[in-house]
Amino acid sequence: MKIGILGxxxxxxALGSKLVQVGHDVKMxxxxxxxxxxxxWAKENGAHASYGTFADAAAFGEVVxxxxxxxxxxxxxxxxxxxxxxxxxLVDVANPLxxxxxxxxxxxxxxxxxLAEQIQRAFPxxxxxxxxxxxxxxxxxxxxxxxxxxxxxxxxxxxxxxxKVTEIVKSFxxxxxxxxxxxxxxxxxxxxxxxxLRLMGHYQSPNFNFKIVR
Amino acid sequence: MKIGILGxxxxxxALGSKLVQVGHDVKMxxxxxxxxxxxxWAKENGAHASYGTFADAAAFGEVVxxxxxxxxxxxxxxxxxxxxxxxxxLVDVANPLxxxxxxxxxxxxxxxxxLAEQIQRAFPxxxxxxxxxxxxxxxxxxxxxxxxxxxxxxxxxxxxxxxKVTEIVKSFxxxxxxxxxxxxxxxxxxxxxxxxLRLMGHYQSPNFNFKIVR
Numbered sequence: 001m002k003i004g005i006l007g008x009x010x011x012x013x014a015l016g017s018k019l020v021q022v023g024h025d026v027k028m029x030x031x032x033x034x035x036x037x038x039x040x041w042a043k044e045n046g047a048h049a050s051y052g053t054f055a056d057a058a059a060f061g062e063v064v065x066x067x068x069x070x071x072x073x074x075x076x077x078x079x080x081x082x083x084x085x086x087x088x089x090l091v092d093v094a095n096p097l098x099x100x101x102x103x104x105x106x107x108x109x110x111x112x113x114x115l116a117e118q119i120q121r122a123f124p125x126x127x128x129x130x131x132x133x134x135x136x137x138x139x140x141x142x143x144x145x146x147x148x149x150x151x152x153x154x155x156x157x158x159x160x161x162x163x164k165v166t167e168i169v170k171s172f173x174x175x176x177x178x179x180x181x182x183x184x185x186x187x188x189x190x191x192x193x194x195x196x197l198r199l200m201g202h203y204q205s206p207n208f209n210f211k212i213v214r
Numbered sequence: 215m216k217i218g219i220l221g222x223x224x225x226x227x228a229l230g231s232k233l234v235q236v237g238h239d240v241k242m243x244x245x246x247x248x249x250x251x252x253x254x255w256a257k258e259n260g261a262h263a264s265y266g267t268f269a270d271a272a273a274f275g276e277v278v279x280x281x282x283x284x285x286x287x288x289x290x291x292x293x294x295x296x297x298x299x300x301x302x303x304l305v306d307v308a309n310p311l312x313x314x315x316x317x318x319x320x321x322x323x324x325x326x327x328x329l330a331e332q333i334q335r336a337f338p339x340x341x342x343x344x345x346x347x348x349x350x351x352x353x354x355x356x357x358x359x360x361x362x363x364x365x366x367x368x369x370x371x372x373x374x375x376x377x378k379v380t381e382i383v384k385s386f387x388x389x390x391x392x393x394x395x396x397x398x399x400x401x402x403x404x405x406x407x408x409x410x411l412r413l414m415g416h417y418q419s420p421n422f423n424f425k426i427v428r
Binding site: 106107110111146148181185194198199201202207208209210211213 | 326363394411413
């Protein structure tokens with residue numbers, strides 16, 4: 001599959017590298033055509049890795065991952081372009097964390113709305129799927145980093161888009177994938193971040209994950 | 215131990231009954247001195263169960279559980295009385311759910327504040343411990359209702375108060391109790407509710423719980 005990545009941070013690098021490893025062609029996009037981190041990433045990941053602008057990555061991918069900082073996501077998807085994303089799957093991995101008021105960060109949107117819903121409303125012709133935002137990026141692409149069974153959540157309005165994301169997530173090694181329903185479930189998924197951040201402080205490690213026991 | 219319960223709903227009844235079962239003297243308080251549900255509960259729970267006003271329950275208990283609806287909690291604790299609660303442990307089990315705008319409920323406070331912090335600020339001489347709010351009340355008092363290992367979270371500013379609550383929670387059968395730190399961790403605990411509500415819809419059952427795997 002051809003996959004676009006928006007963002008050159010840790011999350012974009014982790015997902016982009018994993019997607020190349022499992023057999024996809026991946027283009028990493030950023031604000032500029034030759035972002036240094038994107039160039040380095042492409043060089044390290046071989047012939048199936050390339051780079052370009054947000055718009056280049058969006059035009060390239062049939063599935064596009066939003067791996068930008070939550071506060072930059074709407075601008076990034078806007079730069080990617082509605083026309084380039086039309087009818088495609090946008091996997092929103094971002095969290096709307098605001099670090100500007102110190103630690104711990106707060107959420108820029110929550111409770112009655114979410115970042116994923118903001119993106120879906122702004123780009124109605126794109127099939128937004130919220131997924132993978134409730135864990136560290138190392139765990140995202142390597143669930144065995146946390147022993148035993150644990151869960152990845154996803155939600156979105158389009159069934160086929162969620163099936164496509166489910167297949168990708170399974171190829172990373174995930175076995176327990178919980179579909180929480182339509183895109184409004186992203187509120188709950190993004191609102192997991194405050195306790196996730198507390199737990200990271202408590203364990204002094206990001207290598208943990210949520211499991212729903214029943 | 216002498217324990218007060220604020221609230222006569224499902225949570226108050228479940229906790230009050232369990233606390234009597236494990237050997238405590240429990241007084242259930244409500245707005246009126248002889249609330250019908252409190253009278254019935256006391257009758258069904260024998261000599262160690264009694265009832266009265268919020269103030270009666272607060273004066274009676276060395277530990278007091280806030281089991282009122284989140285939207286009524288500040289008024290209930292105010293009626294219980296700062297003098298009656300001074301130096302005592304107030305276990306805040308409530309969630310600030312607002313059902314007035316339809317389903318799903320939203321939170322009346324979140325992100326930069328929490329119900330537990332509101333109570334702690336309003337009653338600085340009380341040792342507020344947030345605990346047990348992240349699960350159904352049947353699971354609270356009977357963790358084996360959900361098979362295997364799963365977690366109960368707590369937080370608060372006073373170490374001894376948290377130790378006292380830990381002992382009580384252990385007497386219910388809980389083995390994994392995660393202390394998230396000071397009372398501001400209540401934000402994350404209360405913000406678990408939106409995904410909890412989604413999961414309840416997904417599983418069509420409240421008999422599940424969170425486990426942190428690492």
